[in-house]
Amino acid sequence: MTTDEKTQIDKAIIPTTTEDVVTTKEQHYPEESSILKNMSEEERKIIERRLVRKIDLRVIPWVALLYLMLSLDRNNIGNARLGTLEEDLNLQGNDYYTALTIFFAGYVIFHIPSNLMVKWLLPSRWISATMILWGICSICQSAVHNASGLIACRFWLGAFETGVGPSTPLFLSFWYQREELATRVALYFGASTVAGAFSGAIAYGVLGNLSGDHGIAGWRWLFIIEAAPTILFGLMSFIILPNLPETVGKRWLTPEEKAVAIDRTRRSGNTDDKAFDKNQFFGALLDYRNWLAFIIYIGLNISLASYSVFLPTIIRDLGFSALNAQLLSIPPYVAACALVFLVSWNSDRTLQRGYHVASVSALTIIGYIFLLATENVGVRYAGAVLVACGIYPIIPLTLSWVSNNNLGHTRRGVAIAATSLCGQCFSMLGTQIYKTQDGPRYIRGHAVCLAFMCLGGLSTITLRFLLKRENDRRDKEYGVPETTDLSEDVDSNDRLYEKNPNFRYAL
Template sequence: MGQRKRNISILSSEEIVRSYDSISVLSTEREKAEVTERRLLRKLDFRLIPWLSVLYLLLSLDRNNIGNARLGTLEKDLNLVGNDYYTALTIFFAGYVLFHIPSNLLVKKLRPSRWISSTMILWGICSLCQAFTHNAAGLIACRFFLGVFETGVGPSTPLFLSFWYQRDELATRVAIYFGSSTVAGAFAGAIAYGVLGTLEGAHGLAGWRWLFIVEALPTIVLGFLSFIVLPDTPETAGKWLTPEEKRVAIERTQRSGNTDEKSFDKKQFVAALIDYKVWFSVVIYIGLNIALASFSIFLPTIIRDMGFDSLKAQLLSIPPYIAAACLVFVVSWNSDRTLQRAYHIVVVCVIGVLGYVLLLATTKVGLRYTGAILVACGIYPIIPLTLSWVSNNQLGHTKRGVAIAMTSMIAQCFSMLGTQIYRAEDGPRYIKGHTICLIFLSLAACSACVLRILLARENRKRNELYGVPESNDMSGLNIEDVYDKHPQFRYAL
């Protein structure tokens, strides 16, 4: 101790001043970097999130408006008999499933702005064509290609956002993006009420045809504008970012492990296919999608069969979506704040299960309608939570893209089941449909619990072997062949 004091005492005053100056410079540079990063985040949030949210709102409208059109004269005018209507619902998911992985592999290779914009225009055209069909075959063909082109925005956008945002920033942004689908549900009821109530027979067209026209045209227009508005990656950012902001944006992507430059890596592709974390996420998303597919399409019918007329059922479909939108944002914000995904998924699953219990257990209209609201609150928050969790726990562009696509793609296969479980002959209680959704939502909750246990155990093992990492900064680290198994990496729980 005495020797240490003597060493300190012989430091010159100039050395002490230089030491303090160095600390001051480092502190100033750190503060400048933090200010630049905050400014960058504001720019990203104002440019990307509102625009992408509007795109997904339009996607949700164009996907689900067939449920609102059904309360018009769609089935009668197109001579839909037997399973024709249900086939049209199911065929959408066939197209959507087939192009998940190709879409996520192409989004970076062809540039996000071009891919997202082009596919948006094409799905808008498919949606518009539904208004001019005259038989079941035409409607089914339109629905198939609608599903194909919607993959350019649906599964591709979470991957696109991971190019720009950090792990603890992603769920809130994805929630705002996917939360627009709940807003779309509210809009859908209001638009359908207005169109079916006022445009029926206008210019010789049925109200349901006007519904497809009114909701498809904005999609096509915004698709063209997206070529201008959407950026690609931080490395190719234009003048909307200053050189300093662009440098910080690139550093942020490297900190998140986006250090590989290949648009496609075969090893990462295989690694995603055999990753148990991805398969648990698939099961969670399966539980969600069976409930989601049926709820978004059949809610107007379920409410109508509570004893309301068709137009009033359109209006009453609005409150469940508004309640769900509020909960999506709150849950996702708290999930980002704590970087805890599993607990939040389990809680909202329980809310959804309670909603189905009310729909099953009572004939009172008030309680059943409350159940419908709880179901919406239970299923919609799972979307951003699960996709953010998948993205958080993957390193490498190809592995992350394939993992997100797999999770959504395989689960969407089960969405086909969701379109088949609410049959007219089961109304007005729809016991079978509600029971199936309750079971699969419970399965999602159990899968989230098991996955969290496995990931927490893996984190503990790495802490024991390599020590607790000082930060989550992955920049400069070689993740080749190890990806998320890198000793420095810890899983989000």
């Protein structure tokens, strides 16, 4: 990034009068403002559609690929366990569960710092650097010879994965409008369901064909094969990923497209003059609405953490061989992938988050009831499929909901990170509730997940009710807003953020 680009981001011209508010856009971005003035509304819509297509084609496939690698490197320990990992490393007692849990300790500690670094260091730099580092940690797992080495690798793997996990939804919010975000976040997070399917297929091939090749155990080959591309993609991310609309060059966006991209961020109130704002930081943490979202995400992550690493074991204990269990772990992820995209697309179309979260939560609840209620293999496997179909759509829906309802980069970044952080804290519980001695029914694990999913569903209904009540109060006090343009608030000396009379919470 050039010095001029850096200056363009950092400088702030603060208006003091009504006349200043009208002209501040020209002062901030004179070239782009001039282009917009000479552009008709019809031309603007055509350019905006072209712009969104360009962003979709360049950004979404790439970040989805990055999250696929993240999911593979995070969860392949569950597949490796069905090899000889525990025997080769002489894991005793709770060593395996400690290795699972310590990952989330690293992930939790670095959540908020990582999201604050995104704008300061710029997305391409931060995402690229952290990918390379977690790829190194993941490959190092193939070289460990005891529990201590595995635990250390898993901790730093979790720490560096925060550079993509919670940071990418924040990065996407720099480029997309609120009614566009859930579908794009779904395409990003949907890669985790694809990774679940790939992971089973890759593990089947590696453990079945490479075990012992060159004197290397199959589970070691699994870590090497799935982690090596991560480092390559990390290096490529520095070149491929754009940073902020204000900094893109003419080689990617035309001057007209750049002008529209900047205007889109301002109309949605999605801009700040500085990388960190103390008031926004504490505002995000003290907002009760965000805390209800935290509870939703807690219920999700207890199920998600246990499901993603224990699904092969659960299927094996239905009566299948270890290799067949790898293959049978693929269909739940395929079904979940389809539902993630469908539900998120409809959520964006209607700008309704709460109803969709509640509906897929109900699917998960039914799935756990199936797993608990019978010993029939078919019904229990159907329950495993329903659990996947329920938990995975909640991820993009909840994070988009939080992003939609927090304005300002610091506030949005902290809110997204804190939501994910709270969920990951309880992910540690998710890795501990399925014990070998509880198989093959795993009553305790399924019951705990069921209880927390019910809590998450109840929180969803409560949050939507409170947001609807607040929107109704604002409609009564200020009238129904004729526009969602918040650009004047962006240019104001005293930003209102969520208190702007034109702002309404996404339901």
